[in-house]
Amino acid sequence: xxxxxxxxxxxxxxxxxxxxxxxxxxxxxxxxxxxxxxxxxxxxxxxxxxxxxxxxxxxxxxxxxxxxxxxxxxxxxxxxxxxxxxxxxxxxxxxxxxxxxxxxxxxxxxxxxxxxxxxxxxxxxxxxxxxxxxxxxxxxxxxxxxxxxxxxxxxxxxxxxxxxxxxxxxxxxxxxxxxxxxxxxxxxxxxxxxxxxxxxxxxxxxxxxxxxxxxxxxxxxxxxxxxxxxxxxxxxxxxxxxxxxxxxxxxxxxxxxxxxxxxxxxxxxxxxxxxx
Amino acid sequence: xxxxxxxxxxxxxxxxxxxxxxxxxxxxxxxxxxxxxxxxxxxxxxxxxxxxxxxxxxxxxxxxxxxxxxxxxxxxxxxxxxxxxxxxxxxxxxxxxxxxxxxxxxxxxxxxxxxxxxxxxxxxxxxxxxxxxxxxxxxxxxxxxxxxxxxxxxxxxxxxxxxxxxxxxxxxxxxxxxxxxxxxxxxxxxxxxxxxxxxxxxxxxxxxxxxxxxxxxxxxxxxxxxxxxxxxxxxxxxxxxxxxxxxxxxxxxxxxxxxxxxxxxxxxxxxxxxxx
Numbered sequence: 001x002x003x004x005x006x007x008x009x010x011x012x013x014x015x016x017x018x019x020x021x022x023x024x025x026x027x028x029x030x031x032x033x034x035x036x037x038x039x040x041x042x043x044x045x046x047x048x049x050x051x052x053x054x055x056x057x058x059x060x061x062x063x064x065x066x067x068x069x070x071x072x073x074x075x076x077x078x079x080x081x082x083x084x085x086x087x088x089x090x091x092x093x094x095x096x097x098x099x100x101x102x103x104x105x106x107x108x109x110x111x112x113x114x115x116x117x118x119x120x121x122x123x124x125x126x127x128x129x130x131x132x133x134x135x136x137x138x139x140x141x142x143x144x145x146x147x148x149x150x151x152x153x154x155x156x157x158x159x160x161x162x163x164x165x166x167x168x169x170x171x172x173x174x175x176x177x178x179x180x181x182x183x184x185x186x187x188x189x190x191x192x193x194x195x196x197x198x199x200x201x202x203x204x205x206x207x208x209x210x211x212x213x214x215x216x217x218x219x220x221x222x223x224x225x226x227x228x229x230x231x232x233x234x235x236x237x238x239x240x241x242x243x244x245x246x247x248x249x250x251x252x253x254x255x256x257x258x259x260x261x262x263x264x265x266x267x268x269x270x271x272x273x274x275x276x
Numbered sequence: 277x278x279x280x281x282x283x284x285x286x287x288x289x290x291x292x293x294x295x296x297x298x299x300x301x302x303x304x305x306x307x308x309x310x311x312x313x314x315x316x317x318x319x320x321x322x323x324x325x326x327x328x329x330x331x332x333x334x335x336x337x338x339x340x341x342x343x344x345x346x347x348x349x350x351x352x353x354x355x356x357x358x359x360x361x362x363x364x365x366x367x368x369x370x371x372x373x374x375x376x377x378x379x380x381x382x383x384x385x386x387x388x389x390x391x392x393x394x395x396x397x398x399x400x401x402x403x404x405x406x407x408x409x410x411x412x413x414x415x416x417x418x419x420x421x422x423x424x425x426x427x428x429x430x431x432x433x434x435x436x437x438x439x440x441x442x443x444x445x446x447x448x449x450x451x452x453x454x455x456x457x458x459x460x461x462x463x464x465x466x467x468x469x470x471x472x473x474x475x476x477x478x479x480x481x482x483x484x485x486x487x488x489x490x491x492x493x494x495x496x497x498x499x500x501x502x503x504x505x506x507x508x509x510x511x512x513x514x515x516x517x518x519x520x521x522x523x524x525x526x527x528x529x530x531x532x533x534x535x536x537x538x539x540x541x542x543x544x545x546x547x548x549x550x551x552x
Contacts, residue, residue, distance in 0.1 A: 036319065043525055043526045044313070143426065144420070144423050144427055147419055158438060158441070249320065249321075
């Protein structure tokens with residue numbers, strides 16, 4: 001039986017989570033939905049986000065037959081996981097808890113830094129998830145990183161300088177708070193495309209946690225009956241991975257930028273209408 | 277009689293247009309509406325934008341008593357000016373035509389460059405307005421400039437470098453097209469905050485047209501009975517300028533960033549609900 005996995009994001013950044021899932025769980029049938037008509041979720045109220053996310057989850061489960069849902073959207077994971085779980089009967093996994101769990105496993109001293117979008121930081125979802133695990137945490141919004149990635153300036157000197165400035169500010173804030181963080185969580189689905197640059201910009205010994213990768217690891221653990229190779233292992237060939245991408249608007253931008261996030265062609269993105 | 281002027285934008289960038297209006301037409305009663313719950317307009321369909329813009333225009337005219345509307349939003353000016361004019365009975369002025377008209381007046385050789393957001397460039401509204409005036413035009417999307425302004429990095433070396441890169445690319449494209457442009461139009465309401473940096477980055481002799489300022493000049497011409505001092509003239513004191521700001525969401529961000537755009541405190545921003 002080929003498992004059917006639904007992956008949901010407000011935009012297409014969550015394709016980095018899908019990419020990590022495909023490496024961990026090849027041979028599954030994936031449906032990815034980007035609710036691009038209604039992004040950004042970050043500036044909307046909890047009630048509105050819950051309504052949008054529940055509609056999207058129902059599409060993936062009821063119309064695409066997903067047996068398992070991954071919410072590859074930090075805002076929806078932070079504010080609407082309960083509403084999504086109520087809307088569908090399949091297991092639902094968000095990106096926040098796996099990221100915090102990976103930070104706990106990685107950190108020796110329990111002092112953790114998180115970089116994310118403004119909306120994710122304002123939700124303090126990572127902070128809450130880290131605090132309940134007994135860690136000290138400092139979050140920083142890095143609003144320029146998403147537009148730099150979308151402009152294609154990964155590896156660009158300007159992006160290098162922006163990362164350097166943000167991390168320097170974060171280190172100063174951490175020092176002022178008496179923290180000596182040994183772990184940095186990438187709390188945004190766009191940031192895996194900057195992972196190498198960020199790893200070069202952190203102090204030696206600081207571990208960088210990619211929440212997309214952590215989420216894929218957590219998903220693989222939820223399929224104990226299936227093999228889940230590590231990245232780099234030869235892919236299973238018996239059952240080819242199937243990927244269908246859906247979006248509610250801006251299909252052209254999704255197709256143009258998505259392949260860089262997914263690490264392979266996204267193919268034709270299907271436009272769907274979830275209503276107002 | 278104090279004239280009542282309504283100013284509409286999808287966000288708060290249009291406060292730069294309001295700022296220019298207040299300089300040209302002091303002593304008026306201004307209502308500014310930012311439809312922040314439903315931004316960005318740029319990724320939405322023409323029909324949806326027309327519906328949102330018409331609702332917003334009706335609020336300013338029917339509920340705030342505006343006798344004149346300025347559409348300080350490039351996307352709405354490009355795609356929904358007709359729909360707004362149908363929705364209300366007062367005169368409506370957009371930002372595209374005044375910008376193009378100012379470019380025609382400024383350019384000696386008729387070769388004009390436009391920088392704007394991706395959505396404005398894709399609408400080709402400035403290109404169309406320039407072409408009908410007999411000019412040659414080349415447009416370039418500069419997606420990093422809005423987030424740099426919103427991050428407060430006006431005057432920052434990173435912003436200087438980004439502007440330099442964009443203008444260099446634009447010059448190379450213009451040269452390849454056989455153009456020798458002598459005029460650059462700032463086709464985004466955020467860009468007036470970068471005007472000095474952009475003026476220093478263009479070649480000597482290239483005139484920079486600020487479409488916010490051009491729109492205010494056009495509005496002042498539509499009030500011929502009123503004095504309209506140039507910026508720097510002493511303000512009229514008989515009738516103080518009144519400004520009320522409304523937003524459909526994200527009031528906190530509006531209040532936090534708006535003052536830099538308006539050049540004076542925006543005060544308390546009133547939250548309104550225009551429906552879905």
